[in-house]
Amino acid sequence: MEAGAPIGASPPSAAIVTSGLTKRFRGGQVAVDALDLTVPRGSVFGFLGPNGSGKTTTIRMLLGLVAPTEGECSLLGLSRAEALPRVGALVEGPAFYPYLSGEANLRRFDAADPTAPAGTARQRIGQALDRVGLSAAAGKRYRNYSLGMRQRLAIAAALLGPRELLILDEPTNGLDPQGTREVRALVKEIAAAGTTVFVSSHLLAEVEQMCTHAAIMRTGQLVAQGTMASLSGGRATRVRIDTPDAAEAARVLTGLGLADVRVGDDVSATLEGHAPEKVNAALVGEGVAVRGFAVVRPSLEDVFVGLTGEGFDVDG
Amino acid sequence: MSTAESTEARTRRTPGLVPVAETLSSAERRPAEPVPPLPPARRPWAFWRLLGSELELTFKRPRNLAMLAVVACVPVIVGITLWIVAGDEAMGGLVADVAGNSLMLTFASFSFLVLLLMPITVSVVAGDSIAGEAGAGTLRYLLAAPAGRTRLLAVKYLNAVVYGYAVTAVVALSALVTGLILFPAGPMTLLSGSTVSMAEGLTRILISVGYVGAGMAALAAVAMALSVFTEVPIGAIAGTMVLVIVCQVLRAIPQLSALEPYLLPSRFTSFDAVLRSPIDTGALMSGLVTFGAYITLSLTIAWAHFSGKDITA
Ligand SMILES: Nc1ncnc2c1ncn2[C@@H]1O[C@H](COP(=O)(O)OP(=O)(O)OP(=O)(O)O)[C@@H](O)[C@H]1O
Ligand SMILES: [Mg+2]
Numbered sequence: 001m002e003a004g005a006p007i008g009a010s011p012p013s014a015a016i017v018t019s020g021l022t023k024r025f026r027g028g029q030v031a032v033d034a035l036d037l038t039v040p041r042g043s044v045f046g047f048l049g050p051n052g053s054g055k056t057t058t059i060r061m062l063l064g065l066v067a068p069t070e071g072e073c074s075l076l077g078l079s080r081a082e083a084l085p086r087v088g089a090l091v092e093g094p095a096f097y098p099y100l101s102g103e104a105n106l107r108r109f110d111a112a113d114p115t116a117p118a119g120t121a122r123q124r125i126g127q128a129l130d131r132v133g134l135s136a137a138a139g140k141r142y143r144n145y146s147l148g149m150r151q152r153l154a155i156a157a158a159l160l161g162p163r164e165l166l167i168l169d170e171p172t173n174g175l176d177p178q179g180t181r182e183v184r185a186l187v188k189e190i191a192a193a194g195t196t197v198f199v200s201s202h203l204l205a206e207v208e209q210m211c212t213h214a215a216i217m218r219t220g221q222l223v224a225q226g227t228m229a230s231l232s233g234g235r236a237t238r239v240r241i242d243t244p245d246a247a248e249a250a251r252v253l254t255g256l257g258l259a260d261v262r263v264g265d266d267v268s269a270t271l272e273g274h275a276p277e278k279v280n281a282a283l284v285g286e287g288v289a290v291r292g293f294a295v296v297r298p299s300l301e302d303v304f305v306g307l308t309g310e311g312f313d314v315d316g
Numbered sequence: 317m318s319t320a321e322s323t324e325a326r327t328r329r330t331p332g333l334v335p336v337a338e339t340l341s342s343a344e345r346r347p348a349e350p351v352p353p354l355p356p357a358r359r360p361w362a363f364w365r366l367l368g369s370e371l372e373l374t375f376k377r378p379r380n381l382a383m384l385a386v387v388a389c390v391p392v393i394v395g396i397t398l399w400i401v402a403g404d405e406a407m408g409g410l411v412a413d414v415a416g417n418s419l420m421l422t423f424a425s426f427s428f429l430v431l432l433l434m435p436i437t438v439s440v441v442a443g444d445s446i447a448g449e450a451g452a453g454t455l456r457y458l459l460a461a462p463a464g465r466t467r468l469l470a471v472k473y474l475n476a477v478v479y480g481y482a483v484t485a486v487v488a489l490s491a492l493v494t495g496l497i498l499f500p501a502g503p504m505t506l507l508s509g510s511t512v513s514m515a516e517g518l519t520r521i522l523i524s525v526g527y528v529g530a531g532m533a534a535l536a537a538v539a540m541a542l543s544v545f546t547e548v549p550i551g552a553i554a555g556t557m558v559l560v561i562v563c564q565v566l567r568a569i570p571q572l573s574a575l576e577p578y579l580l581p582s583r584f585t586s587f588d589a590v591l592r593s594p595i596d597t598g599a600l601m602s603g604l605v606t607f608g609a610y611i612t613l614s615l616t617i618a619w620a621h622f623s624g625k626d627i628t629a
């Protein structure tokens with residue numbers, strides 16, 4: 001072990017731990033209710049919930065902007081002052097100085113971080129702008145940025161230093177489809193480099209595409225958390241076959257041991273552990289004319305609706 | 317950390333042991349994460365870097381520069397007006413004093429500005445300090461950076477003090493230049509009738525700048541204390557101005573004369589102590605003590621509230 005080994009290097013287990021985290025606002029509104037959340041290091045963690053379910057309030061508590069009424073939370077297993085310089089954050093949309101350029105704005109926030117070396121500021125700001133594709137607009141005043149450019153600048157601000165954890169509150173809000181894809185790619189790239197990403201969203205499809213883990217909130221309470229696989233674990237993967245020989249196909253599927261065979265516009269059944277390619281081969285082997293063959297994984301939306309019961313409405 | 321450990325950790329999580337469906341989306345197969353870097357150390361110049369950023373923001377902002385330009389114009393206007401009316405031999409008092417010596421315009425300008433216009437400029441900058449950041453939402457990003465609440469408050473206050481001194485210095489410089497152009501230079505006659513050399517006069521101007529600036533620093537502290545309570549900068553600015561005006565009204569009520577020494581604006585005008593012979597250091601000192609008391613009280617209130625405040629904007 002070399003002498004320069006990190007002292008008290010944060011435990012490798014969890015990037016975020018909250019226990020009994022509760023926020024009751026003045027006026028009695030309970031925004032977050034006894035939240036026990038564990039975000040493993042290295043995960044891309046989706047934090048899902050309908051509008052008003054307490055996602056932003058939780059993030060504010062993690063960052064020390066709002067004091068919890070009860071319970072506690074820790075980032076990277078460190079004290080908040082030690083942890084925050086290693087955490088990049090995007091909270092409830094971008095906020096910058098309208099009369100400054102994008103670059104000057106980043107310089108401002110970099111100056112606020114007591115651990116950021118001033119000497120490399122220029123280079124780090126350039127890299128951050130480059131990563132979000134804003135280099136060309138770096139000198140433009142923030143006032144004149146479009147919504148998507150503002151969102152990108154906010155992400156750039158979260159990437160100013162080497163980060164161990166990124167906390168992103170609805171990072172794709174206001175982005176065009178191209179921008180949304182870029183953010184998703186960026187998140188994957190950042191995660192691949194070992195940074196834990198905690199991303200709140202109410203876009204189920206987005207979380208499904210980006211995340212390895214997820215938690216689902218509803219009216220301040222956690223209704224589920226775990227790996228994507230475990231979250232969808234309760235629901236089986238189905239095959240769907242588009243065929244003119246529906247009855248024959250159904251017979252073959254039943255014969256193979258697939259369950260819950262349904263015949264409608266197409267024929268579908270739960271896979272029950274069978275390899276989809278074998279199922280397809282069997283169908284073709286039995287002379288079924290297969291026009292289309294699809295493996296349908298349970299979507300997070302199904303899971304979500306199953307858990308919350310009533311879809312994505314704002315509760316209280 | 318030793319590489320042996322992390323290799324071991326990796327082999328323990330053999331991908332093959334995890335169900336295929338799960339490995340697709342779970343983090344289990346992620347390579348062992350890089351050893352966390354050393355805890356980032358606080359940079360020794362961090363405080364000054366943030367203060368520099370704050371000053372840059374303040375002194376590049378068009379609004380603040382416009383206010384400096386306005387206070388710079390007032391001595392010029394006052395000087396020209398007095399220069400015109402001074403042609404009339406019958407004028408005495410202030411007009412005669414100013415017209416008689418180029419340095420006197422500085423004191424005349426202070427007495428015109430110190431009760432309203434200079435307090436406005438300082439309350440705009442200090443009242444906006446926290447409330448403006450909160451209202452714009454930039455406060456949450458500064459604190460997440462993490463700027464640190466106490467550190468941010470200190471930087472914001474020092475910045476407002478520097479701006480207050482800048483306003484005071486701009487008034488003095490503008491008055492000095494205007495005075496030197498319009499009125500005769502030379503030994504200055506004090507209020508008590510005695511005369512001091514020009515060099516001595518300039519020293520006394522410097523002392524009055526120091527004193528008036530300290531008064532502005534006290535006002536800035538009051539404006540900061542209001543600033544932490546709101547997310548609407550105009551609220552903190554207007555609140556400070558209302559306090560200044562209420563004080564003027566209270567001063568004007570003879571029955572309340574006992575209150576007068578404790579009111580901030582009464583102390584602003586004490587800079588004329590430098591026009592006595594010798595300088596009335598007693599008046600200056602008691603003014604400075606009052607300023608110190610206001611600064612201590614206001615900053616304590618600001619800190620007590622801000623350090624535990626929920627930042628929800
Ligand atoms: N400052 C506040 N005072 C009182 N109630 C608040 C405050 N901030 C938030 N709330 C309430 O707390 C609840 C959670 O709000 P929060 O902003 O955390 O939701 P969210 O999950 O981020 O929603 P969205 O998806 O719309 O961003 C809401 O009911 C909201 O009205
Ligand atoms: Mg939110």
